[in-house]
Amino acid sequence: MTKQSINTTCVQGGYRPGNGEPRQVPIIQSTTFKYDTSEDMGKLFDLEATGYFYSRLQNPTCDYVAAKIAELEGGAAAMLTSSGQAANFFALFNICEAGDHIVASSSIYGGTFNLIAVTMAKMGVTATFVSPDCSEEELHAAFQENTKAVFGETIANPALTVLDIEKFAKAAHAHGVPLIVDNTFPTPINCRPIEWGADIVTHSTTKYMDGHGSCVGGVVVDSGKFDWLAHADKFPGLCSPDESYHGITYAEKFGKEGAFITKATAQLMRDFGCTQSPQSAFILNLGLESLHVRMPRHVENGQAVAEFLEKQPQVEYVNYPGLPSNKYYARAQKYLGNGGCGVVSFNLKGGRKAAETFMKHLRVAAIETHVADARTCCLNPATSTHRQMTDEQLATAGIPAGLVRISCGLEDKADLIADLAQALAKIDEK
Ligand SMILES: *Cc1c(COP(=O)(O)O)cnc(C)c1O
Numbered sequence: 001m002t003k004q005s006i007n008t009t010c011v012q013g014g015y016r017p018g019n020g021e022p023r024q025v026p027i028i029q030s031t032t033f034k035y036d037t038s039e040d041m042g043k044l045f046d047l048e049a050t051g052y053f054y055s056r057l058q059n060p061t062c063d064y065v066a067a068k069i070a071e072l073e074g075g076a077a078a079m080l081t082s083s084g085q086a087a088n089f090f091a092l093f094n095i096c097e098a099g100d101h102i103v104a105s106s107s108i109y110g111g112t113f114n115l116i117a118v119t120m121a122k123m124g125v126t127a128t129f130v131s132p133d134c135s136e137e138e139l140h141a142a143f144q145e146n147t148k149a150v151f152g153e154t155i156a157n158p159a160l161t162v163l164d165i166e167k168f169a170k171a172a173h174a175h176g177v178p179l180i181v182d183n184t185f186p187t188p189i190n191c192r193p194i195e196w197g198a199d200i201v202t203h204s205t206t207k208y209m210d211g212h213g214s215c216v217g218g219v220v221v222d223s224g225k226f227d228w229l230a231h232a233d234k235f236p237g238l239c240s241p242d243e244s245y246h247g248i249t250y251a252e253k254f255g256k257e258g259a260f261i262t263k264a265t266a267q268l269m270r271d272f273g274c275t276q277s278p279q280s281a282f283i284l285n286l287g288l289e290s291l292h293v294r295m296p297r298h299v300e301n302g303q304a305v306a307e308f309l310e311k312q313p314q315v316e317y318v319n320y321p322g323l324p325s326n327k328y329y330a331r332a333q334k335y336l337g338n339g340g341c342g343v344v345s346f347n348l349k350g351g352r353k354a355a356e357t358f359m360k361h362l363r364v365a366a367i368e369t370h371v372a373d374a375r376t377c378c379l380n381p382a383t384s385t386h387r388q389m390t391d392e393q394l395a396t397a398g399i400p401a402g403l404v405r406i407s408c409g410l411e412d413k414a415d416l417i418a419d420l421a422q423a424l425a426k427i428d429e430k
Contacts (some may be wrong), residue, residue: 006072006189007292014068014285027282028060046246047253047266057269061278065285069209069219072188072288073201076224077261079269080217080281084184084204086274087218088112088151089120091180091202094264095235096148098124103142105132105152105168107161109204110385112182116151132161136171143175148234150177154193155185155321155340157371158381158405159398162321162328165335169197176231184208185341185372189295196335199226200260207372208341211287211294215280220264224257238263294374294410298342301376301408301416306344308417314354314424316347316402342409343371348402352391354427355380355402361426364411364419371407376416378406 015025033052035041043049052058062080070078081087096102104116106129116127128142132152150172152163165181172179178199183191187208193201203209205217228251232239238259241247245266250259269275276284299322306320318325321332321340332340348354359367359380368377369385379385382394382401391401408416 009068009071010189010292011289013071013288014066015064025061025064025282025285027278028055029278030059031055047248047262055278056273056275057265059275059278059281062276062281065281065288066219068285068288069188069203069205070221072192072291073183073221074188074192074194074223075201075221076257078219078221079261079265080205080219080276080284082218082274082276083216084109084182084202084206084218085111085115086272087202087204087220088180088182089115090264090268090272090274091200091220092116092120092125092149092151093123094260094268095178095237096120096125097237099146100125100148101144101146102127103139103147103150103172104129105156105161105163106130107132107156107159108151108153108182109157109184112151112153132156132163136167139167139171140174143171147175148177150179151182152179153182153184154191154335155343157185158343158345160319160321160328160340160343160345162331162335162340164331165193165196165198169199172199173197176234178226185343186336187291187295187341189292190299190336190338190340194221194223194225199223205284205287208295208298209287209291210284211291211373213370213373213375214287215283217276217280217284220261222257222260224260226260227256228259237267242267295341296338297410298372298408299339301411301413302342302344303339304413305406305408305416305420306346308420309344309346312421312424314348314350314358314427316349318344318346320344341372343405343407345403345405347400348404348427350402350427352380352382352401355404356383357427358404358423359383361423362419363422364415365406371405373407374410376407376409376411378404380404 066078066080130142169179180200181193181198182202184204201221203219228238238251250263254262303322310318321328365376365378
């Protein structure tokens with residue numbers, strides 16, 4: 001059989017019903033599962049047999065949806081998590097412990113920056129942040145003896161920088177560690193980081209994958225390509241016996257394809273319990289069924305809005321990797337051939353006051369602290385998420401007071417542009 005299109009995988013991947021079984025993914029709304037003998041259940045606890053015993057660790061509905069996302073990303077295995085934050089924490093903490101070190105791009109989601117720079121630091125895991133545009137020398141210089149992972153975002157939220165995945169993967173592999181890429185903004189429809197050398201891919205499924213602003217969720221996908229045993233000294237958690245699981249050595253028992261996700265499930269999900277509910281997984285799957293239809297429209301709207309804004313006299317600059325004027329245009333052409341996402345940011349010449357006037361008059365776009373769903377929304381960091389900062393502090397942080405982030409939804413682009421045009425005109429009325 002020829003390789004199936006990703007479009008078909010969006011619709012039919014993961015769950016493949018047998019004769020007479022439900023066509024739609026069943027919601028297995030059960031915390032627990034029944035066995036005939038204690039011996040049968042014992043085998044599950046020993047990881048000697050596969051099966052379900054408690055939904056904190058694994059649930060069939062969640063596994064069907066995780067399997068679909070693994071297929072979409074070209075990975076070997078995946079697990080759903082309660083949020084994108086949990087996904088990134090699990091991806092890192094599965095291979096890093098106290099005394100270890102992470103190399104991360106400085107251009108990442110604020111929540112993930114805080115997770116790595118503050119919370120994981122309290123757990124004894126330190127990090128060095130590098131610019132996504134650093135030279136190869138600067139990148140290599142960031143590594144230490146105890147470095148265990150490299151982390152970046154394909155398109156960073158909200159900076160919209162584009163990661164040079166091949167360069168970061170090469171550096172990670174030269175130092176014997178995996179590259180973890182948060183692929184939330186492009187989704188596998190627009191970029192599959194594993195094809196460019198990434199080893200582990202994460203998502204906040206809250207964004208485009210769900211796509212309707214319905215459920216908070218996350219996913220960790222393992223490529224199954226990283227050879228843990230070849231670097232056994234760096235990854236004792238995968239390459240030496242786990243005494244909390246009867247002395248199992250994950251990399252030996254489950255191989256390259258199974259070790260990472262099995263360990264994350266058996267240890268991290270067992271101990272932290274950041275599990276996704278089967279209801280949420282079902283709703284996430286409804287979103288995935290149309291992901292390949294929705295993403296091109298988000299990109300079309302983002303591109304049209306970016307091109308429109310770039311021509312407006314009230315706009316100082318527009319930040320969108322699909323614009324030829326953008327610093328990341330060439331890199332976006334390479335990694336994001338079908339376009340990146342529907343999120344655009346732009347700076348209004350009139351600063352905070354202009355942003356306030358503009359936002360107040362929007363009729364189609366709503367003011368929200370969310371991105372990447374069907375309804376267009378926008379945010380002015382200076383008057384919302386970053387309102388404690390002065391204009392000077394904002395400028396230093398690269399978030400000028402007049403900056404507006406707009407997440408283009410699935411509405412008609414002519415209506416979006418008309419809405420922006422009338423709100424921009426209000427800035428000039430005084
Ligand atoms: C939103 C987001 C997260 C966090 O995801 P939650 O589902 O809100 O926990 C992580 N990474 C990126 C790129 C995001 O956009």
